[in-house]
Structures are given as structure tokens and as C-alpha cells.
Amino acid sequence: MSDTETLKTEIKKLSARSATAKMNLHDSAEDLPTNWQSVPAVAQETHDAFAALDAARSEGRRGRGGLTLIGRNPAMAFTTRDGRAWIPDFLVAIDETTCIGCGRCYKVCSRDVMHLFGVGDGNLLLGKIEEDEDDDFDGELVRKVMVVDNAGACIGCGACARVCPKNCQTHVPADRIAA
């Protein structure tokens, strides 16, 4: 099976998983206060299912880019200092068709994971815009987009997702990315 077919099959499975998770979350809410204890687990599964589906669709748009999604990997689940469960949510992609290049994500990121790039005619990526420089790429600059060019440095804090006004970022839980 080709990579594309494998990805299509994966997206179908993730769609089914997301639909089931959504129904379970709905049922869980309807049942309240019965089984209130199960709500966090059902909500977490719903989050994970949609995050995985979003990531797979993003891969479909961009090509796999070396990212391999896997089943749960307990070795990538961590705890906070007081013992609460913590799974980093890594930034893996930014949709260049919806990003407006506002720079908010860059400003809140402490890890130098993404950078502003210039885009020319035909969505051609012209190159990285160096800090404090207003490079117009010899008049070819049409717009700016944020590009994830240092993904391996991400610690999955989620700060960038909270400030993005266009919801154009894809994050994947750490325990779903192969080492």
C-alpha cells in the first residue's frame, strides 16, 4: 500500500474514532450526575481522538514530513511536580493557508520553535525573515506566514495555541508521536 493510501486509511479510522468519542462525550454529559467520575477520561479520549485526526489531515495536506503517529506510548506521559498527569502537546504544523503571520505564537514561545517567513506570488516561500529586519525580498513579498522550522525543540506547553487568533496550528500529544 502506498503512503497516501495508508494515510487515507488512517484518517478513516481516526474519523470513526473521533465520531465514537464525540458520541461518548455527549452520552456522558446526558447521563450526569450518573457516572460523573468517568467524565475526565471520556473528555481526554475525545481530545486525543480529534488531535490525532487533525494531525493526520494536516499530514495529508503537507506530506508526512517525518512525523509518525503511533498508539499510546506510556513512556511519553509525565507528571507535574505534585504528581498530576501531564502529557506535552507538541506543535507539529501551522496551516499556511490560514496563518496571518501576526507573530503572537512566536512571542510567547520560549523555545525558538517557529519563525516568520516571507511568501511571494504563487505561495512561494521566499525565506526566513530575520528578527528586526523588514525584508521585502526585493519587492517580491506578498505576505508573511509562521513556519514550524525547529519542531524538535518544542516542549508542548501549549502557549502558542492559546494566543493564535486563527486556530491554524496542529498539536499532537507527546505519547502519540514515535521517538
Ligand code: SF4
Ligand atoms: S507548545 Fe510551547 S514550546 Fe511548543 S511551540 Fe508552542 S509555545 Fe513553543
Ligand code: SF4
Ligand atoms: S498566532 Fe496563529 S495566525 Fe499568528 S502567526 Fe502564529 S500561527 Fe499564524
